[in-house]
Amino acid sequence: MIRSLRVRLMLAATLLALLFMLALLPALQKAFSLALEESIEQRLASDITTLISAARIEHGQLQMPELLPDERYNLPYTGLLGYIFDRQGKLVWQSRATAAQNVNYTPRYDGRGNEFARIRQASGEEFFVYDVEVKLLGGQSAAYSIVALQPVREYQHTLDGLREKLYLGFGAALLALLVLLWAGLTWGLRSLRRLSHELDDLESGAREGLSGDHPRELLRLTGSLNxxxxxxxxxxxxxxxxxxxxxxxxxxxxxxxxxxxxxxxxxxxxxxxxxxxxxxxxxxxxxxxxxxxxxSLRKSGLVRHSVVLRPLLDSLCSTLAKVYRDKNVDVTLDVPEQACVPMEQGALLEMLGNLLENAYRLSLGQVNVSWAKVPGQLTLCIEDDGPGVPADQRQRILERGERLDSQHPGQGIGLAVVKDIVDSYDARLSLGDSVLGGAAFRITFNLE
Structure with missing residues (x-):
């Protein structure tokens, strides 16, 4: 599942842009094809005009000059073919460029005057044909069909080149559009990033509320949170x-x-x-x-606390050393100077006070406090070298609802308070054997 709002918007915009371009591309190709065919029709009509202006009727016979004004009719392999048919469909003249071509075409005398069409030969080759019926030629009454042909392959080659350029152009346009969309989304979502930073400051306790410097669409949200x-x-x-x-x-x-x-x-x-x-x-x-x-020791649901652990441990151990000075307890603090615990200071102080007081009271002379952090988890461990907790009692005293004070009047409520504090921070309290020989209380925090 994609969790980034910007990536989701980009994917949606990319899909829409791609669909739009895929729909637009055939329309553009069709429009260019029609425009190109119209251009070919106009050019063939102009070429036929050249043939009509050069034709003469002498003694009832069609006469064409040896060389036509348009050199494309005079040179072979130019692609421009000219034919003149009489009313009976008999070929009476053809241009020199037709020498290398074998075109099978029969003119139509349907009274429409001119016709632009596309024909296919038995060989599979296609031609554009412009056929004009002429009844008055050279000032004399005549009936001829003057035809100009052009191979479709040139048109198809031009169309293929255009299609390739369209694909490249649309690809470049799509890439440029995506870059602009990404930049626009980055700018548009800047307010959300600023709101996220303010929420981070709020969770860390650096600020008490959200500012009003946000777009109108977010003001209701920030106001509700405040x-x-x-x-x-x-x-x-x-x-x-x-x-x-x-x-x-x-x-x-x-x-x-x-x-x-x-x-x-x-x-x-x-x-x-x-x-x-x-x-x-x-x-x-x-x-x-x-x-x-x-x-009173429940955490806030909106504020994320973080407290440096070492100063609290030093203060608590100093106080407990005075209370239990007759036992001369040796305390080892395996905790970095900047180690932090994600708890409110009051709750952390209450939890550590109960666990350390329990360790001091039951220990024979050795207490160890350690701190370990791995990706996604943080573990705080308090151990002693006392008698420990019987295995059959560990689960009972750590279960929610079990209270040592209700089962044993006058025995204190330390573990019950610790368990409630740990549960309120979605952490986990476990009890096991210590390498020192006594009990080991471990509090595991989930940092994700």
């Missing part, structure tokens, strides 16, 4: 504000309940109830955090 962008930004902003309000309104009652639980814990007879209350409060708090993070 309204969609504004609506999306405003909706996301309202959504975040609503989430912040919801978090604030729920955190305060939970804090009050947490205080009540601590008060109950100090009473000896209510410690079990206090433990249950504290557990449920913690679970509710985790669920609120999870749902808020899950809702």
């Amino acid at each position: 309204r969609l962008l504004r609506s999306e930004r405003e909706q996301r902003q309202r959504y975040r504000h609503s989430l912040d309000d919801l978090a604030h309104s729920l955190k305060t009652p939970l804090a009050v309940l947490q205080g009540v639980g601590e008060s109950l814990q100090q009473r000896s007879g209510e410690r079990e109830q206090s433990r249950i209350l504290q557990s449920q409060i913690e679970r509710m708090s985790q669920q609120i955090d999870y749902q808020l993070q899950r809702a």
Whole structure:
């Protein structure tokens, strides 16, 4: 399938131009053939006039001069043949040029005066014939048929030469037309290229909307896209504000309940109830955090983000090294300085934070972060030398809808958040064994 609009238009224009020229070519050939035949008819009529002016009637007999004024009648092989027949169809005179020709022709006395026709001989050779009936010759009453003939091969040779020139001319014209069409389409589609560049800038975050410097036909499209962008930004902003309000309104009652639980814990007879209350409060708090993070970390559908990875890794590893300073974790960052990940910075920070915190917490002392890029794909891998994940648990914890926090209260929601973030970017999260001996989490992005 041809995906280029310019190539499609060029192919359509080429087909139309070719069809037009193929239809025009026979018409031009026919018009030239008719014009050439008319020219031959006029020339033969002029040649017959020469014969009529040279003919004389003496004592009732036709007399023709030895040499005619038109030298083509006097020289053999000139192609111009002259004959004079009487009323009975008997040949009474022929020009010298007919010596090498054997033409079988019978004049017609039909009262039309003259006739232009095309005859074919038994040998297959064709001639143009102009036949004139003369009743008054040299001032005396006479009845003769004066005939001039010309071989068709000269006409056909001229016509073939014209056809060849037409083909060459039409081919050159088609080539020139295609060049002009390509140039015209390139100029005409320049606005679409400019719009494409603006969309690229929009996806990369270099601009917030499309400009109005476009043809009228594209203004409705750009206006609709700008309204969609504004609506999306405003909706996301309202959504975040609503989430912040919801978090604030729920955190305060939970804090009050947490205080009540601590008060109950100090009473000896209510410690079990206090433990249950504290557990449920913690679970509710985790669920609120999870749902808020899950809702707020969705990517924009119109903007393509790209974040440099190394600075975020350095910052997160520095923070986690302080949290887990007693473990003295050795971190290897196999990541180029300019390596980028196609994610929003907030989502990437949340995803890396959960995976690195998980690796630091479970590792024995070694964590490795690697980055690899191949045509069409980018892979980010975080490994540790901890106990790993049992093979029978890997698929379950990576399936959509499985939440470790709901299956194991108080155990956190890190992997669930990571899975949702990865899914929102059409990436793939896989879990396997690490060469370090622990777990290896791999996030694969499709770049096409």
